[in-house]
Amino acid sequence: xxxxxxxxxxxxxxxxxxxxxxxxxxxxxxxxxxxxxxxxxxxxxxxxxxxxxxxxxxxxxxxxxxxxxxxxxxxxxxxxxxxxxxxxxxxxxxxxxxxxxxxxxxxxxxxxxxxxxxxxxxxxxxxxxxxxxxxxxxxxxxxxxxxxxxxxxxxxxxxxxxxxxxxxxxxxxxxxxxxxxxxxxxxxxxxxxxxxxxxxxxxxxxxxxxxxxx
Numbered sequence: 703x704x705x706x707x708x709x710x711x712x713x714x715x716x717x718x719x720x721x722x723x724x725x726x727x728x729x730x731x732x733x734x735x736x737x738x739x740x741x742x743x744x745x746x747x748x749x750x751x752x753x754x755x756x757x758x759x760x761x762x763x764x765x766x767x768x769x770x771x772x773x774x775x776x777x778x779x780x781x782x783x784x785x786x787x788x789x790x791x792x793x794x795x796x797x798x799x800x801x802x803x804x805x806x807x808x809x810x811x812x813x814x815x816x817x818x819x820x821x822x823x824x825x826x827x828x829x830x831x832x833x834x835x836x837x838x839x840x841x842x843x844x845x846x847x848x849x850x851x852x853x854x855x856x857x858x859x860x861x862x863x864x865x866x867x868x869x870x871x872x873x874x875x876x877x878x879x880x881x882x883x884x885x886x887x888x889x890x891x892x893x894x895x896x897x898x899x900x901x902x903x904x905x906x907x908x909x910x911x912x913x914x915x916x
Contacts, residue, residue: 743877747873750906752809764814769818814903830844852901864881865878879902882897
């Protein structure tokens with residue numbers, strides 16, 4: 703599989719791809735001298751804008767809700783069932799909102815849920831065990847470590863040739879993120895989807911740290 707999906711499907715498919723293509727490689731991705739596919743760039747730009755335009759308290763509540771649901775309800779041994787459970791929970795959480803807010807909520811939820819699924823990729827078990835042995839509140843300490851690793855990935859983007867500059871608009875930034883994450887997915891065990899979601903969350907949230915849900 704590759705991150706080449708029709709824009710009408712990509713919102714809901716992102717989580718499935720993030721799970722099933724955990725070590726996707728860039729040599730399987732579309733490469734074009736003109737740059738990334740426009741539908742992918744447009745979608746990433748929509749994710750950025752959704753988080754930027756969302757109230758921070760609403761984002762925090764959505765994140766806590768998805769964390770709690772994933773931990774307490776969506777722990778099926780079959781990963782596809784786990785993803786489906788999270789998708790349904792996120793959709794139900796956004797459903798009562800007016801149309802524009804609901805769409806924004808769903809896109810933000812895609813990023814949040816993808817980051818939830820990728821947490822053990824960014825903070826693997828050996829690191830988690832070290833943190834748990836040193837901190838009384840391991841959940842908060844792990845959240846801080848996750849934030850630090852997101853920051854490192856964003857710093858790599860900022861120093862790369864794909865970075866469009868600090869004043870770039872959402873569309874230009876989205877294109878840079880897409881190209882950078884395609885390259886990253888070809889050099890390490892980090893999928894395009896996990897890379898995109900982590901950077902979008904950090905950049906669109908202006909790098910503000912957020913503690914884990916209790």
